[in-house]
Structure formats: structure tokens, C-alpha cells
Amino acid sequence: MKHEDKLRIQAWMDGELAPKEAAQIATLIEQNPEALALSEELRVVENALHFGEKPVILDDSRDFYWSQIERQIDAEEPLPEPYAVPVTVSSNLLRWMVPVGSLGAIVILMMNFGAISPQTQPSVPGVISDAPVSATPTGLTESASGREEESTEPNGMGVINFQGIQGSRHLSDPEDPNTLPESIENPDR
Amino acid sequence: MAKKLDIPNADDEALVRAAQRGAMPPYEELVHRHRDKIYARAFSMLRNEEEALDLSQGAWVKGWQRLKQFKHNSSFTTWMTRICINLCLDFLRKRKRKQTDSLDQMEEESGGVERRMPVEEFNPTENVEREELRLQIDDAMLKLSYEHRTVLILHEFERLEYKEIAKAMHCSIGTVMSRLFYARRKLATLLISLKKERHR
Structure with a gap:
């Protein structure tokens, strides 16, 4: 008898075979004495095991056994969830102020840097340069009139005209959330 | 309340x-x-x-x-x-x-030993008291490797199906069938020899 047939006899006795295969094995057991002997041996073992296992009783007292479990539970109890800061108006404002403020600071720095850049034509007091100004590496942008709007100071230092900046379509208005870049609107991105 | x-x-x-x-x-x-x-x-x-x-x-x-x-x-x-x-x-x-597995254990694992076991025709449970039989089964189970003992426990005492045992033991259904077959045949042999020893 093939080893596979022996395993199928066992599976048949355990009720693990499909009906068609079970019928084939039942026929095999009827016709093959070796298959019959094997099935009887397996049945004897199965019956013996039905007598059950030797009872095992714990020697430890109830309280001692439980105290050890309780101690482990206490030791492995998960830590309380971290304190969640309640969402308030001020916390929401703070959340927006940090990126918006940073953006504003960068813009101011860029414009200041542009104003004192050595590449910028030294301005003559009282005269506004006619040279067209396009977007420069310093971040300055064209004003609505196509010129860099700069007031001049006697010492030659550029003073930023905030009217011009606010009029620019290329810069975000930090007060208007609709104009904020996506990365600021959705800090998670 | x-x-x-x-x-x-x-x-x-x-x-x-x-x-x-x-x-x-x-x-x-x-x-x-x-x-x-x-x-x-x-x-x-x-x-x-x-x-x-x-x-x-x-x-x-x-x-x-x-x-x-x-x-x-x-x-x-x-x-x-x-x-x-x-x-x-x-x-x-x-x-x-x-x-490290011994050679015997490895052979048990590969499922070759049970092929050489003769089929037992002597009933080890005849004329044995319930408690005595339980002790004999306990002794015989002790002599099985943990894989064979476990597969028997899960199938015979916990009533798990082959596929449930395979999942629990991280092995294939074929391995479960081989282990169960070996464990049962080995148990039959052990029970008979234990009975003979006690009646000597």
C-alpha cells in the first residue's frame, strides 16, 4: 500500500476527505486487508485518547498564582496616552503664524538684500531709475507698472515700498489663506 | 443604576x-x-x-x-x-x-520511520482501567517529540482541523498529516510495549 493511501485512510477517519475521495477510501478498506488493519490500529489509538489526559493540578495557591499575574499586568500596562493639547483659537493662530511669519521674514530679507545688492544701480537722490527691473535672483519682482518701485533715501539705501509688494501678483499675501502655498495650507504634505 | x-x-x-x-x-x-x-x-x-x-x-x-x-x-x-x-x-x-536535531528526530520529521512500523493487531486498551490507561498515554506522549505530541494534542484534545493545526504550527497540511500519522502509530507501539511491561 502506498504511503499516500495510508495518509488518506487517516484523513478519512478524521473526516477530512471530500465525499468522493471518502467513498474511494471506504472501498479500499473493504477490499484491502492491509488497509483494514491500519484503520483498526488507528481506531484503537483514537479510542485510547478519548479516555482523556491525565489530570494536572496546580500546586500554587490561588492568591499566589493570581498575584504573579497581576504584577505582570501592572508592569506591562500600556502607558497613558500622551496628553493631547486642546485645540484652541490661539493654538490654531500659532499654527498659521509660524509658517506665514517665516515666509514674511524671508520676503523682507530678500527685498532688503536686493536693495543693498552691489548689482543694483546706486541711486541718485531724488531720481528714480528708469531701468526696467525683472525678477532677479534676489527675489525682487516687477511692480504693476513694470518697474521696481523704490523710494530713495539720501544715503542711497533702498527703502522698500510695501505698496508695490502688496500689489505684486507673484507674492502671496500672508493674511489671505487662499493665496498660501499648498505646503503651508497642508503642513502634512 | x-x-x-x-x-x-x-x-x-x-x-x-x-x-x-x-x-x-x-x-x-x-x-x-x-x-x-x-x-x-x-x-x-x-x-x-x-x-x-x-x-x-x-x-x-x-x-x-x-x-x-x-x-x-x-x-x-x-x-x-x-x-x-x-x-x-x-x-x-x-x-x-x-x-541540534538528532538523526532520529530528523528521520521522524521527514516521516520515514512510520513506513517501517508493522501494523499492531494487539489492542492496548483491552482490560485496562481508565486511570491506568491515562497514565499509559501520558507516559507514551512523553516519549514523542514535541512536534508529534503537539499535533496529537491539537487534533485529539483541542479538536482542531488539519488546516488549523497547520496554521498554528506554521507548516503545511501535508506535514500535519505525516506528523499525525507518525504520532498515532508510534503511540500504538508505545502503548502496547507499556502494557506488556506492566503485565510482566
Whole structure:
């Protein structure tokens, strides 16, 4: 008898075979004495095991056994969830102020840097340069009139005209959330 | 106002539901009721009192931690027994990794030995008292490797199907069938020799 047939006899006795295969094995057991002997041996073992296992009783007292479990539970109890800061108006404002403020600071720095850049034509007091100004590496942008709007100071230092900046379509208005870049609107991105 | 639970007289389901709400005393009562059964299963698999004690207590700790996952689809003791069995299997797997298999064990694993075993026609259970037979089975089980013992326990005492055993033991259904076949045939041989020894 093939080893596979022996395993199928066992599976048949355990009720693990499909009906068609079970019928084939039942026929095999009827016709093959070796298959019959094997099935009887397996049945004897199965019956013996039905007598059950030797009872095992714990020697430890109830309280001692439980105290050890309780101690482990206490030791492995998960830590309380971290304190969640309640969402308030001020916390929401703070959340927006940090990126918006940073953006504003960068813009101011860029414009200041542009104003004192050595590449910028030294301005003559009282005269506004006619040279067209396009977007420069310093971040300055064209004003609505196509010129860099700069007031001049006697010492030659550029003073930023905030009217011009606010009029620019290329810069975000930090007060208007609709104009904020996506990365600021959705800090998670 | 909610009715106070009469813990000593409450049934398991009521105790489990109370424990699932975070009450520890009902869980303590469940431990007292079923600790012998859980310990016995750990002991039958591990065959070592100290390890069985540690792992059975570990099972109760895990049971508490996962109690909210218990959906009452089976009895609480069945659920707890599964936790205990899984812990024992993990433990035995780790221990086995550290050991080097003997040639006999490897042959048992590959399933070649049972092919050479003659079929026993002598009934080892005839004229044997129930308690005596239990002792004989216990002695015979001790002589099996943990894989064969476990597969027998899961199939015969826990009533798991082949596919459930395969899942628990991280092996194929074919391996389960081979191990079960070997374990049964070996058990038959051992029971007969034990009976002969006792009647000598």
C-alpha cells in the first residue's frame, strides 16, 4: 500500500476527505486487508485518547498564582496616552503664524538684500531709475507698472515700498489663506 | 443604576463582559476558575512544571491585554487555551532553534520511520482501567517529540482541523498529516510495549 493511501485512510477517519475521495477510501478498506488493519490500529489509538489526559493540578495557591499575574499586568500596562493639547483659537493662530511669519521674514530679507545688492544701480537722490527691473535672483519682482518701485533715501539705501509688494501678483499675501502655498495650507504634505 | 455583578455566582460570559469594561476582579475570578485547565495544556505541551507555570501565567496576562478583541464567538476557555497554545508553540520553536536535531528526530520529521512500523493487531486498551490507561498515554506522549505530541494534542484534545493545526504550527497540511500519522502509530507501539511491561 502506498504511503499516500495510508495518509488518506487517516484523513478519512478524521473526516477530512471530500465525499468522493471518502467513498474511494471506504472501498479500499473493504477490499484491502492491509488497509483494514491500519484503520483498526488507528481506531484503537483514537479510542485510547478519548479516555482523556491525565489530570494536572496546580500546586500554587490561588492568591499566589493570581498575584504573579497581576504584577505582570501592572508592569506591562500600556502607558497613558500622551496628553493631547486642546485645540484652541490661539493654538490654531500659532499654527498659521509660524509658517506665514517665516515666509514674511524671508520676503523682507530678500527685498532688503536686493536693495543693498552691489548689482543694483546706486541711486541718485531724488531720481528714480528708469531701468526696467525683472525678477532677479534676489527675489525682487516687477511692480504693476513694470518697474521696481523704490523710494530713495539720501544715503542711497533702498527703502522698500510695501505698496508695490502688496500689489505684486507673484507674492502671496500672508493674511489671505487662499493665496498660501499648498505646503503651508497642508503642513502634512 | 447598573446592577452590581455577583462575581462568585456570575457565569463566564458575564465575567468576561465586565472584565472587558476594565474591571479586574471578574478577570481574577476567571483565572481562578480556569487556571488548572490552562496550566494543564501548557504542561502537556512543555512537559516541564516551571515552564508550564510561567507560560500559563503569561497566557493570562496576554488574555487580559487582548480581552477587548474577544468577540464571544467561542467559549472564553477555548479562546484562552488558544492563547496558551500559541505561547507554548512560540516557546518550543525558539527552544528548538537552539537545539541540534538528532538523526532520529530528523528521520521522524521527514516521516520515514512510520513506513517501517508493522501494523499492531494487539489492542492496548483491552482490560485496562481508565486511570491506568491515562497514565499509559501520558507516559507514551512523553516519549514523542514535541512536534508529534503537539499535533496529537491539537487534533485529539483541542479538536482542531488539519488546516488549523497547520496554521498554528506554521507548516503545511501535508506535514500535519505525516506528523499525525507518525504520532498515532508510534503511540500504538508505545502503548502496547507499556502494557506488556506492566503485565510482566
